[in-house]
Amino acid sequence: MSEAKKVVDARGLSCPGPITNLTKAYRDAKNGDVLEIWATDPGFKSDIKAWIERTKNELVELREEKDKIIAIIKITAKK
């Protein structure tokens, strides 16, 4: 099975839009996939950290750009 990289664009959605969009992408993802989430909601940074802690997936990168917050997640913990 090939591993995929998918961008989840949740810009303009306020809390918890980005997390629900991530949840939707997570349902279709498999271990090894990389999800890149774009968000503008400032609450997203703490929510994504809490999500990682609970689901035990890997947060590869969390950075802020001029117009968005980007989280790159490697799916490793899906059962």
Place this chain on the structure above:
Amino acid sequence: MAEKKKFLIVGGGAGGAILANSLVKDFDVTVINDSPYHYYWPQLLQIAFRNDYSNLYRSLSSLLVKGVNLVIDRVKKVDLQDRIVTLSNNKTINYDYVAIAPGVTIEHKGIDGNEKLVEQYGDFHSTPQNASKVFDVVSNMKKGTFVIAVGDPYHRCPPSPYEGILLADEVFRLRGVRNDINMILAVPYPRAYPAETFNEVLEPILKERGINVMTFFTADKIDTENKKITSLEGEELSYDAAIVVPVHKGPKIEIKPDDAINQDGFINADKFTNQILKYDDAFAIGDASTSANAKTGVTAHLQAKVVSKRVLGLDARNTGRTNCPTELGFEKGTFVISDYNHPAAKVPANTINFIMKRLFADAYWDIIRHPEFWDPIFDVYFENTQPEVLWKLFR
């Protein structure tokens, strides 16, 4: 006088019926609905927890203003390019304008095991029959763990899982069995209620009522033999009775071109204008549309008003306003009121808000049937309860 243009409306729910009644003066309006009845879906909660069927449905024809044509049939296909709607018997109807407002499709099979679970315990998002099963469960359960879990964050009526668990709590308390029942609400979000601001109103109430909240729990698989729900996030939850909010998909209508719908079948429409793609004669409103930031009747209602103005040449735009009456049990209620620019205001729980919800349910049929009477009242109401205003009142 020039002949009126043909306006087809697919779906006679809150959005479709209000739109039809608002347009009939200026257009030749036809509503196509797959059933002769119009359902007031919030009543499913009242059936599930109060066995109250009073406001469930009315005949659609009784809600449409004289002059609106009604066709009872299933729409198979809408071709936006050629402006043709195809019915179940392959009969075709052409239009000058179309609004697609058929609501959602509930897919229990979208969550492994939910078809079996709903047979056992029912739910309050699909049918009156399933809601009545919930009433049997909450009326007879004596002890154990009662769970409401969310399997799809994009379900109808965002506050409904919270109303469900709080109304179940009310039933258990009134029956004197609450001390022997562990109540759990499992949600996909980082906190009890997704919107952080409204969570400040709701979470203390859930806590006070002894309801345990599991966060980051998106119901994914249900093992009905061993009575366990597994979440997408990898955790397990045991139950004695459980309701899992089912997966919602778009309408089962073929829409051409293909890029008019997203991967879940919802119709891609502009969140400000409800226009579908580049087609300025085609709109999608309400639950079936991606333009709805919340799947609620008020969204469909307000979108219908925006479309009815736009087709007369006015530059009306959606503000994303929500106005979700939320029942908390024991004659208390609140409202989830937000818009595109303001998060949900912290509207306090009180009895007036509960009464408002009840009055609204009783007035619902009249609101659909008589927009000319209710529009000015709603204009005043919405203006004075703008999230911006409420944010100043409730800090």
